[in-house]
Amino acid sequence: xxxxAEFHQRDRDIHPPAFTPVYKTSALRSPRIPLWSLQNxxxxxxxxxxSPEELGPLDxxxxxxxxxxxxxxxxxxxxxxxxxxxxxxxxxxxxxxxxQANAGGRYRHRNDTYIAPIDPNFGGCGRMLTDERGYYFFRxxxxxxxxxxxxxxxxxxxxxxxxxFGSGFAQRLITQMYxxxxxxxxxxxxxxxxxxxSAADRLTARLDLxxxxxxxxxxxxxxxxLRGRRQTLFENRxxxx
Amino acid sequence: MTPTPFIPSYLPETPSQTAGPYVHIGLxxxxxxxxxxxxxxxxxxxxxxxxxxxxxxxxxxxxGAGHVTKDMLVETxxxxxxGRYNHPADTQNKSLDRGFRGWARTGTDFVTGIYSIRxxxxxxxxxxxxxxxMAPHINFWLASRGINIGLATRMYFGDEAxxxxxxxxxxxxxxxxxxxxxxxxxxxxxxxxLYTFDIYLQGDRETVFFDV
Numbered sequence: 321x322x323x324x325a326e327f328h329q330r331d332r333d334i335h336p337p338a339f340t341p342v343y344k345t346s347a348l349r350s351p352r353i354p355l356w357s358l359q360n361x362x363x364x365x366x367x368x369x370x371s372p373e374e375l376g377p378l379d380x381x382x383x384x385x386x387x388x389x390x391x392x393x394x395x396x397x398x399x400x401x402x403x404x405x406x407x408x409x410x411x412x413x414x415x416x417x418x419x420q421a422n423a424g425g426r427y428r429h430r431n432d433t434y435i436a437p438i439d440p441n442f443g444g445c446g447r448m449l450t451d452e453r454g455y456y457f458f459r460x461x462x463x464x465x466x467x468x469x470x471x472x473x474x475x476x477x478x479x480x481x482x483x484x485f486g487s488g489f490a491q492r493l494i495t496q497m498y499x500x501x502x503x504x505x506x507x508x509x510x511x512x513x514x515x516x517x518s519a520a521d522r523l524t525a526r527l528d529l530x531x532x533x534x535x536x537x538x539x540x541x542x543x544x545x546l547r548g549r550r551q552t553l554f555e556n557r558x559x560x561x
Numbered sequence: 562m563t564p565t566p567f568i569p570s571y572l573p574e575t576p577s578q579t580a581g582p583y584v585h586i587g588l589x590x591x592x593x594x595x596x597x598x599x600x601x602x603x604x605x606x607x608x609x610x611x612x613x614x615x616x617x618x619x620x621x622x623x624x625g626a627g628h629v630t631k632d633m634l635v636e637t638x639x640x641x642x643x644g645r646y647n648h649p650a651d652t653q654n655k656s657l658d659r660g661f662r663g664w665a666r667t668g669t670d671f672v673t674g675i676y677s678i679r680x681x682x683x684x685x686x687x688x689x690x691x692x693x694x695m696a697p698h699i700n701f702w703l704a705s706r707g708i709n710i711g712l713a714t715r716m717y718f719g720d721e722a723x724x725x726x727x728x729x730x731x732x733x734x735x736x737x738x739x740x741x742x743x744x745x746x747x748x749x750x751x752x753x754x755l756y757t758f759d760i761y762l763q764g765d766r767e768t769v770f771f772d773v
Contacts, residue, residue, distance in 0.1 A: 362686050
């Protein structure tokens with residue numbers, strides 16, 4: 321393993337700490353002993369690689385990928401952006417997976433009992449690989465807000481969950497994307513776990529009128545930054561062959 | 562003329578958020594209760610052509626009150642039987658097993674809380690520059706409701722006592738007692754080799770988690 325393959329140390333101040341009383345479920349699921357700092361070995365700088373043949377043609381179209389008798393109900397929305405690393409370099413050919421509630425705020429999940437109905441034509445998940453420029457896009461239905469059991473009257477703003485791999489397992493990241501202008505954002509206990517307000521704000525996707533389809537659907541832009549390696553040249557070699 | 566100072570500027574990482582209670586929809590939809598994709602990722606990664614000893618890794622994940630968690634996402638990443646990762650950054654002179662990606666994904670069961678990975682036992686991998694080789698191990702990554710940022714740990718094999726005692730990562734853990742939280746005992750069940758790896762998120766037996 322060359323030194324260039326190593327990742328920069330993760331800036332933990334950007335992220336929520338493990339124990340965040342504002343989000344009650346974290347209380348019993350947060351390690352209390354400090355994490356052991358582990359300098360990168362091959363186990364951390366490598367990670368799974370996925371190929372386009374593993375995905376289906378509709379996997380990134382949530383409007384159609386679970387359509388049974390018709391299209392999913394709700395505001396059709398495009399979400400798009402770039403996956404970059406800390407050096408500003410594109411992260412190409414990486415797997416991006418998304419999941420979300422339907423337009424009424426209900427998840428297609430056996431444990432969700434919210435009053436909003438299941439949409440028979442909406443599954444609520446999609447996946448795609450970034451292209452050579454680190455670009456991804458998918459079409460979906462704008463999800464609804466919904467309540468959850470935290471405080472008596474806690475509501476989640478509309479959001480889409482993202483899972484991203486990067487080129488090494490130490491870049492693995494799960495996060496959530498919010499929609500610009502949602503009045504529930506300042507009241508959300510999950511966003512509030514992030515102590516750095518400017519970091520939290522980066523999770524809000526901006527309306528992108530230029531990327532919308534006139535008379536059809538709006539678009540939101542959401543870029544994701546993963547940790548960078550010590551040398552960006554390495555990335556090019558890595559993906560170039 | 563004064564030289565222009567070099568001020569490196571890096572983009573800050575996107576902050577993590579909890580995977581939430583419905584992580585299964587996106588990552589293991591069959592467990593959420595529906596079929597959507599033609600091709601699904603799974604926790605059974607030892608295909609018929611993969612070299613190596615078949616093993617099952619099984620365990621439960623306990624919260625700080627001792628309850629078994631039943632909504633946890635479990636991902637593992639490992640080398641092949643020769644001790645090489647299927648990734649271009651691994652340039653060790655060892656054989657590559659093209660049919661073995663080395664990555665598994667599953668969830669803890671909604672009823673029993675048990676997770677199960679069917680894979681092969683990895684070989685020993687070179688250590689960080691100048692360090693001893695690492696004992697065979699599997700990298701774990703956990704995400705769920707209540708976990709704000711994914712938790713990284715490693716599982717070592719209980720029948721590799723000598724390799725484990727020489728392992729450069731286990732040895733950076735200051736208290737020898739805590740190293741044991743990463744070592745899974747071996748047993749056999751109906752002819753299959755089983756390693757039991759229980760994880761404790763918090764409490765007296767808290768598992769060692771790494772900042773990688």
